[in-house]
Amino acid sequence: AEQRLLRSEKLSIAGQVAAGLAHEIRNPLTSLKGFLQLMAVNKRESEEYLSIMMAELGRIEVILGELLMLAKPQADRFATYDLTLLLDEAVSLLNTQAVLYNIEIVVTTASDLPLLFCDPAQIKQVFHNFLKNAIEAMPKGGRIAVDIRQDGSDAVLLRFADTGCGMSKERVAAFGEPFYTTKEKGTGLGSLVSRKIIENHGGELRVQSELNVGTTIEVRLPVR
Numbered sequence: 001a002e003q004r005l006l007r008s009e010k011l012s013i014a015g016q017v018a019a020g021l022a023h024e025i026r027n028p029l030t031s032l033k034g035f036l037q038l039m040a041v042n043k044r045e046s047e048e049y050l051s052i053m054m055a056e057l058g059r060i061e062v063i064l065g066e067l068l069m070l071a072k073p074q075a076d077r078f079a080t081y082d083l084t085l086l087l088d089e090a091v092s093l094l095n096t097q098a099v100l101y102n103i104e105i106v107v108t109t110a111s112d113l114p115l116l117f118c119d120p121a122q123i124k125q126v127f128h129n130f131l132k133n134a135i136e137a138m139p140k141g142g143r144i145a146v147d148i149r150q151d152g153s154d155a156v157l158l159r160f161a162d163t164g165c166g167m168s169k170e171r172v173a174a175f176g177e178p179f180y181t182t183k184e185k186g187t188g189l190g191s192l193v194s195r196k197i198i199e200n201h202g203g204e205l206r207v208q209s210e211l212n213v214g215t216t217i218e219v220r221l222p223v224r
């Protein structure tokens with residue numbers, strides 16, 4: 001009975017994603033079509049329409065790119081990797097943005113961390129999503145503390161702590177639901193994708209947050 005329950009839960013998430021996706025993709029497509037019609041009639045303003053159309057296409061690209069990450073990780077991409085290096089790569093990609101918003105990213109890693117058996121692109125995507133959410137939660141600056149340490153003999157524990165806007169209890173409970181976003185240009189897919197990737201690696205995700213204080217995301221990953 002437990003397995004059947006799990007399965008119907010999965011189907012309903014797939015259904016939620018499909019319905020949400022249809023909606024999210026239809027809006028920019030309707031807008032693109034409208035601007036094409038305007039361009040056909042009103043050639044002089046076409047330049048402005050073109051830039052809006054480019055932005056709408058960009059949005060479709062972002063949504064589809066995030067959804068592609070929901071695909072099962074491919075077994076042939078799995079190998080053992082140094083988590084510290086994967087984290088460094090994710091941090092350096094976002095460093096310019098962090099500096100721009102007066103955000104300090106402080107990474108602490110244990111020296112004797114075990115290697116992680118994983119799909120490195122997906123793990124980096126998870127780090128990217130958490131760091132980006134933390135940056136976006138601190139428009140007036142702040143601090144992101146990331147630490148990685150060993151957890152028992154067969155797991156590592158990663159913690160991303162920010163001093164940002166935080167989330168309400170309801171928001172924390174809904175973390176990982178498809179298409180929920182509080183951002184004007186958000187997709188509400190980053191946390192869903194991250195949760196799914198962590199599950200696919202046999203890991204666990206925990207979220208603690210307090211409004212106007214900050215958010216801490218904890219990820220526990222078995223090393224093999």
Ligand code: ADP
Binds near residue numbers: 133134176186191
């Ligand atoms: P998006 O970033 O596109 O909105 P996510 O799935 O990454 O989608 O996040 C969903 C929502 O969860 C965000 O819109 C935000 O409200 C909330 N959230 C996620 N991470 C944080 C964080 N570190 N601090 C505050 N709120 C967060």
Ligand code: MG
Binds near residue numbers: 129132133190191
């Ligand atoms: Mg996000």
